[in-house]
Amino acid sequence: MNDPRIxxxxxxxxxxxxxxxxxxxxxxxxGADNVWLHYGFDNWRNVGTTAMAWQPDGSCRASILVQGxxxxxxxxxxxxxxxxxxxxxxxxxxxx
Numbered sequence: 001m002n003d004p005r006i007x008x009x010x011x012x013x014x015x016x017x018x019x020x021x022x023x024x025x026x027x028x029x030x031g032a033d034n035v036w037l038h039y040g041f042d043n044w045r046n047v048g049t050t051a052m053a054w055q056p057d058g059s060c061r062a063s064i065l066v067q068g069x070x071x072x073x074x075x076x077x078x079x080x081x082x083x084x085x086x087x088x089x090x091x092x093x094x095x096x
Contacts, residue, residue: 023076
């Protein structure tokens with residue numbers, strides 16, 4: 001993924017393994033006090049939301065168990081219910 005706001009580890013993403021998603025986008029840069037990862041699989045099935053932990057570099061990170069077959073879908077929200085959904089496109093990572 002070539003997006004400086006997002007980092008994903010490990011790559012490739014595989015079903016049944018944990019993936020870590022780091023975020024340093026609009027909400028972080030706007031001074032959000034907390035950020036949550038909102039995610040789903042295969043076109044937003046099995047939706048969940050998890051708190052992200054602040055990292056020393058100013059980003060926030062969360063890990064989720066990959067439960068889909070084709071893709072991980074995700075976006076972010078803060079405690080004021082502001083969303084960063086990549087200008088309505090959300091983010092997607094292929095599952096291999």
